[in-house]
Amino acid sequence: MADPQILLRDGPAATAPTVSLDAFAADTNATAVVIQPGEDARVLLAHLDRLALVEVTFPAFTDGRGFSTARILREAGYKGELRASGDIGVDMLTHLQRCGFDAIAPKDVLDADQIKTALATWPQVYQATVVDGRKPIWALRHGQ
Amino acid sequence: MYLYDQYDQAMVDARVAEFRDQTRRRIEGTLSEEKFRPLRLQNGLYLQLHAYMLRVAVPYGTLSGAQMKMLGDIADKYDRGYGHFTTRQNIQYNWIKLEDTPDLLADLASVEMHAIQTSGNCIRNISSDQYAGAATDELIDPRPYAELLRQWSSFHPEFLALPRKFKICVIASETDRAAMRLHDIGIRIVKNDAGEIGCAFYVGGGMGRTPIIAPLVKEFVPLDQLITYSEACLRVYNRYGRRDNKYKARIKILVHELGLEEYRRQVEEEFAHLQTLAIEPPLAELERIKTYFADPAFETGLPDEIDLSNANFAKWVKANTAPHKAAGYAIATISLKALTRQEDGSVKAGIPGDATGEQIRVMADLAKRYSFDELRVTHTQNIVLPHVRKADLFALWQALVAAELATPNLDDVTDIIACPGLDYCTLANARSIPVAQKVAERMAPKAEEIGELKLKISGCINACGHHHAGHIGILGVDRKGVENYQLLLGGCEGADTSLASIVGPGFNEDGIVDAVEKATNFYLAQRQEGERFLDTYRRLGMAPFKEAIYG
Known part of the structure; x- marks a missing residue:
């Protein structure tokens, strides 16, 4: 399990030991799970209540499946920690945050100043991802 | 035309700042080329054979005069004086320096333009x-x-x-x-x-x-x-x-x-x-x-007749203008497939889609004077002035003649789509531009007689030159280290979309020009009243064309 370098919310990182998606299905006591890019996050939807941590792996930064995984879980109401781990560059941070990740565990430690700059990149956003709680530009334009 | 509000401008400005920071990290060495690559690609910056190429987005192909002028200025300031309009209604510059790119993007942002997502594995320009x-x-x-x-x-x-x-x-x-x-x-x-x-x-x-x-x-x-x-x-x-x-x-x-x-x-x-x-x-x-796309203030009661007593003007009107929804107006297309007559009487063809910085500024100015300050880029690598009063067409044409932009060849066999090919592109297997020029130069004398014939050339299988959709398509391949060109017939990108089929064994550079000529000669001999090349091909099928080309 990868410890997060960055937490995008208050409170400590989740500490429950993670198991694979296969093992999670078999182990009714597990409260933390790791999802690989090719795995379907929707199999977890029936178990969101007992989950404290979902770790979504990014073996390669060019593989964007984890972004969909995260949104799907948050859209379904998952409230626990959602951690991105693996090949994560500083330039992905805002996109991860917008898809609902609240903990980031990059394989290579990121520079603190660069993190600060990156997280402040976008003054506004065009889309409603819903899961990041941000009002999109179209809502601001129409007083919503 | 769409105009940015404070939000749109802030987003584009934020992107310029982000890319400036990324470029700085790359030049300093804290960002590896491997990690930088997808970031620069999503800002339209490719590393090509000789230099960086920057692709600028022209959303849905629509531009104002001020935006067009900036594209011309960028050609002179950051490139070697040229811009290249692409098959996705964008423009690219082939000689860009990495360290100049943030300033270039800032210049673009000053006229509500950008290079966002013009490359990379993301949603591209619409x-x-x-x-x-x-x-x-x-x-x-x-x-x-x-x-x-x-x-x-x-x-x-x-x-x-x-x-x-x-x-x-x-x-x-x-x-x-x-x-x-x-x-x-x-x-x-x-x-x-x-x-x-x-x-x-x-x-x-x-x-x-x-x-x-x-x-x-x-x-x-x-x-x-x-x-x-x-x-x-x-x-x-x-x-x-x-x-x-x-x-x-x-x-x-x-x-x-x-x-x-x-x-x-x-x-x-x-x-x-x-x-x-x-x-x-x-x-x-x-x-x-x-509301931004409301019709401009078209005048009413304009004359619908055009004085066509000048034969060269009449030729251009026939080839390069299209009917407009408002009475008294026409849509005018500026061909970027120049054919220039030389002193010895021969014809020299330009590079498809290329325009000089000065020509780009001329088109910007003409849009202001004659087309409600609006231009369009076409996927066939030409420029459109969408709203021209018919009464202004002659003055427009004269200005285009002076700028060597008045070639009357829209949709004929010399109005060729070509990708940059091996002259610029790292993916290419063969050159496209010289082949386009040779075909255009050979076919120019017969182009008017042949009529509509969409010819498209790609320098590799990735098909940026749309060869699958050409009435005649040419695909450049590498055959044991030698450039080889396959001929395809029967493609069409219009409402009756069809994919072209390969005719037979490939040709060398001169052979493919001969093959195009044989195909068009066969068409001229066989066509029935009102048939375009594509119609004759669809009626007769591949076999007789193949025989005419290889027989």
């Missing part, structure tokens, strides 16, 4: 009909829908690392001038039986090494579900598109491998889910965007 808002045959101006999609697709956090690039096209007429069904998503604005406007979605088309004409996935998506349905299409692709082989990663392969029914089912399921979330902009936003 393309559209170059006659939008001026055509006689459109249901409605498609550009507001394209602008809505532009904003939705810009920096969409879920879709920035897709399996492969993703191209969307929006049109609103039966006559398809934008190769809509050869896009990852092609949208046709339609009216249903109840008289409501909505979107027909064609998904999974494309060219490249596996050309596929997009099938209709959904007949009618109401306007207030356009973004939601698009998001569903993209999410299914992002999750299940192949990532094991980049040549099988486009959505056309996913749709093909899943089967249309299964892809449609998965999208419907995702669509039903996404409709429960508030992700769709309100119709008021579409209405806000629409």
